[in-house]
Amino acid sequence: MxxxxxxxxxxxxxxxxxxxxxxxxxxxxxxxxxxxxxxxxxxxxxxxxxxxxxxxxxxxxxxxxxxxxxxxxxxxxxxxxxxxxxxxxxxxxxxxxxxxxxxxxxxxxxxxxxxxxxxxHSSDQHEWFKRALAEGPGSPLRERYHFRPGEGEGGELPPNDWESVFGGPAWTRVTEPDGTPGEWYLHLFAPQQPDFNWNHPxxxxxxxxxxxxxxxxxxxxxxxxxxxxxxxxxxLPDLGAHDQLKLLGNDVTPFFDQDGVxxxxxxxxxxxxxxxxxxxxxxxxxxxxxxxxxxxxxxxxxxxxxxxxxxxxxxxxxxxxxxxxxxxxxxxxxxxxxxxxxxxxxxxxxxxxxxxxxxxxxxxxxxxxxxxxxxxxxxxxxxxxxxxxxxxxxxxxxxxxxxxxxxxxxxxxxxxxxxxxxxxxxxxxxxxxxxxxxxxxxxxxxxxxxxxxxxxxxxxxxxxxxxxxxxxxxxxxxxxLAVRREQRGLGAGDAVEWLRAPEGVLAFRRGEFVCVANTTGESVTAPAHGRVLIASDEVTEANGEAKVPADTTVWWTTA
The missing domain is CATH 3.20.20.80 (Glycosidases)
Known part of the structure; x- marks a missing residue:
């Protein structure tokens, strides 16, 4: 150690x-x-x-x-x-x-x-990035980010078609130390958040x-x-025809979920x-x-x-x-x-x-x-x-x-x-x-x-x-949280045993613990599974059955 x-x-x-x-x-x-x-x-x-x-x-x-x-x-x-x-x-x-x-x-x-x-990504005020801007094209510090020349005759177009998660192009063009328009840098988020180049040691x-x-x-x-x-x-290949990128999206892209990570x-x-x-x-x-x-x-x-x-x-x-x-x-x-x-x-x-x-x-x-x-x-x-x-x-x-x-x-x-x-x-x-x-x-x-x-x-x-x-x-x-800590059937594990339940209701067992969740807008009658540990709303029981209100979850123990 x-x-x-x-x-x-x-x-x-x-x-x-x-x-x-x-x-x-x-x-x-x-x-x-x-x-x-x-x-x-x-x-x-x-x-x-x-x-x-x-x-x-x-x-x-x-x-x-x-x-x-x-x-x-x-x-x-x-x-x-x-x-x-x-x-x-x-x-x-x-x-x-x-x-x-x-x-x-x-x-x-x-x-x-x-x-x-x-x-x-870092801030554009990170010392590495500030030096990369100040030292100009070819600077070793620029290799720690994704700097690229632009497309078009004068380099006036972004290097590819990637979009920022926050909207707009994922590239921003810099003004070089001599005052001329220069290279572009990649930022998948805000322009103030330049992406690191993780290929650089x-x-x-x-x-x-x-x-x-x-x-x-x-x-x-x-x-x-x-x-x-x-x-x-x-x-850094083009994305091609694609809907506007969303952080919560599930699409395959050339900048997310690459095997190299x-x-x-x-x-x-x-x-x-x-x-x-x-x-x-x-x-x-x-x-x-x-x-x-x-x-x-x-x-x-x-x-x-x-x-x-x-x-x-x-x-x-x-x-x-x-x-x-x-x-x-x-x-x-x-x-x-x-x-x-x-x-x-x-x-x-x-x-x-x-x-x-x-x-x-x-x-x-x-x-x-x-x-x-x-x-x-x-x-x-x-x-x-x-x-x-x-x-x-x-x-x-x-x-x-x-x-x-x-x-x-x-x-x-x-x-x-x-x-x-x-x-x-x-x-x-x-x-x-x-x-x-x-x-x-x-x-x-x-x-x-x-x-x-x-x-x-x-x-x-x-x-x-x-x-x-x-x-x-x-x-x-x-x-x-107190019950969760006390119940041996709760917490770690990798499986649940699903139980039969009315339409719109989830019911599962974990050892001596049973959870029933009614996702419908109406009360449902379900089997009572022993002693109620906790419920998100009031549950009534009679003759081995429980009336579970609309949008309510109940925990039982059979112990």
Whole structure:
């Protein structure tokens, strides 16, 4: 075992609270979007000290780990996913001492810390890129990115037809040091996010060093942003006739999900395995199929991959069963756990997505039926937490927060919103700072307001309003996570035993545990399976049968 390990004290504490090795196989991991979680200094922007102050809340909620969205030094052209310095904390969030204190406090509370890593692209303010521009064509620094001469007589056309995920061309032409129009550089996202050239050895060397820097700080793992995007097809061929690219799309492209990415992750895995503490990689990999996603979690690569096919599934029993089966079937041969997720910082919160009966996708701008959406969201959460594997929660979903769909256009900050033809650009709605208290200028988020406006009435959804309140969404989450931890049939595993159930109802057994989810708009009668552990709505039983209300999930134990 390598000597590259964090201070042993936090790991010792973690060892005493860990239920078993391979903790990540059934972990519940909570995503914190730092700018919207808690503000410690009253500047309207959440920060690391704010996150640190709320760690006891997360412990009491019952999660196993906290994933932090980027807090690195950045011009913030894309909310920190444009990194200028991978070894520094952006002053808006604090400094390295704050990061160290957060990691140590989390470990003392029995929580693990996973940080975001952004290896597909840097900021255009990264020192490498600034030097590449200043040194002009032929600069060795330009080889670390994708610089190309343009097409056309004067090089006035982009080098190929690739489009940015955020809309518009995936290429921007630079002005050379002598003032003339020059080469073009590739950016699959915003122009301020030039893509690295992972065929250049210096790029791999740098990221292996970055991994060691944060592992030595004591982090327990990395969520790998755009894990499917690092390697581009040889020669950067044209895409050809194709619909406008969407991040959530499943099309085969020459810049996503190329086989060459897997060599990168095999190298990374050897580094991670040198460290003590059972640390992990989580892939954000948008692939055409779940089977392609499974390639990222082979035994010598990454540990988990987000299951975006599940996130995009409607509240429909037939659809859900199909994606559950396909997910478990795909993960079983590689020995990786399935992961399940309903919301994150890039998609409309599921309490709003499920408020609609029509298929509107994962980024929408309509409020829908709030009562319906919350009822389905609660039921969907219990279904997700009953499935084999690991689950991800997004901050505020435990409060049943809806998307803020009516933000004034002038306050929006999503770069896709300003680019027009790419992603819908309404991700700000799920990023509004969460409410902690019933009252106050920012409902307890901080003393100085919030960087995105919070709706009136937000306080009634706050932690303060829901804590200890019977039937509240917060207490449902706390109870479900506690039961999940106690029940041996829940958590890790790779299969479910499907039970007969009425049309529109899912029912499965895992050992002595049974889950029934009614996705229909009507109450159904189903067999009672022993003692009710928890339900998303009130269930009545008589003569061995249970009346399960519309859009409701129930957990039973036969023990």
């Amino acid at each position: 390598s000597q590259h390990s964090a201070d042993p004290a936090p790991n010792t504490v973690l060892a005493t609270v860990a239920r078993h090795r391979d903790w990540w196989r059934d972990a519940v991991i909570y995503q914190v979007y730092p700018r919207s979680f808690a503000d410690s200094n009253g500047d309207g922007m959440g920060d690391l000290e704010g996150v640190r102050s709320r760690l006891p809340y997360l412990r009491d909620l019952g999660v196993d780990a906290v994933w932090l969205s980027p807090f690195y030094a950045s011009p913030q052209a894309d909310a920190g996913y444009d990194v200028a310095d991978y070894r520094a904390v952006d002053p808006m969030f604090g400094n390295l001492l704050d990061a160290d204190a957060l990691i140590r406090d989390a470990h003392e509370l029995g929580l693990r810390i996973i940080v975001d890593l952004v290896p597909n 210096a790029v791999g060397d740098e990221f292996r060093s970055i991994l060691r820097f944060w592992l030595d700080m004591g982090v327990d793992g990395f969520r790998v942003d755009v894990a499917h995007g690092l390697v581009k097809a040889e020669g 897997h060599a990168v992750y095999r190298q990374w895995r050897t580094i991670l395995d040198e460290y003590t503490g059972d640390r992990i990689f989580v892939a954000e990999a948008w692939t055409p199929t779940i089977e392609r996603t499974a390639n990222y979690v082979r035994p010598d690569e990454l540990h988990q991959a987000f299951n975006f096919q599940y996130l995009g599934t409607h509240w429909d029993a037939r659809e859900l069963r199909a994606v559950i089966d396909r997910t478990l079937d795909a993960m079983r041969p590689v020995g990786a756990p399935a992961t399940w997720v309903l919301s994150n910082h890039d998609v409309t919160r599921h309490a709003t997505r499920f408020a609609h009966d029509s298929a509107l996708g994962t980024q929408i701008r309509l409020a829908g039926d709030r009562e319906l959406g919350l009822r389905r969201a609660r039921a969907a959460t219990l279904l997700m937490l009953a499935l084999p594997g690991s689950a991800y929660l997004y901050q505020g979903e435990e409060l049943g927060l809806p998307d803020v769909v009516d933000l004034p256009d002038e306050v929006r900050q999503d770069p896709a919103y300003f680019r027009g033809a790419g992603q819908d650009g309404f991700r700000d709605g799920c990023r509004v700072p969460i409410p902690w208290t019933r009252t106050g200028s920012s409902y307890g988020f901080g003393a100085g307001g919030s960087w995105l406006p919070q709706p009136e009435g937000w306080g009634e959804l706050s932690v303060e309003a829901q804590q200890g309140a019977p039937g509240s969404t917060l207490e449902l989450y706390r109870s479900a």
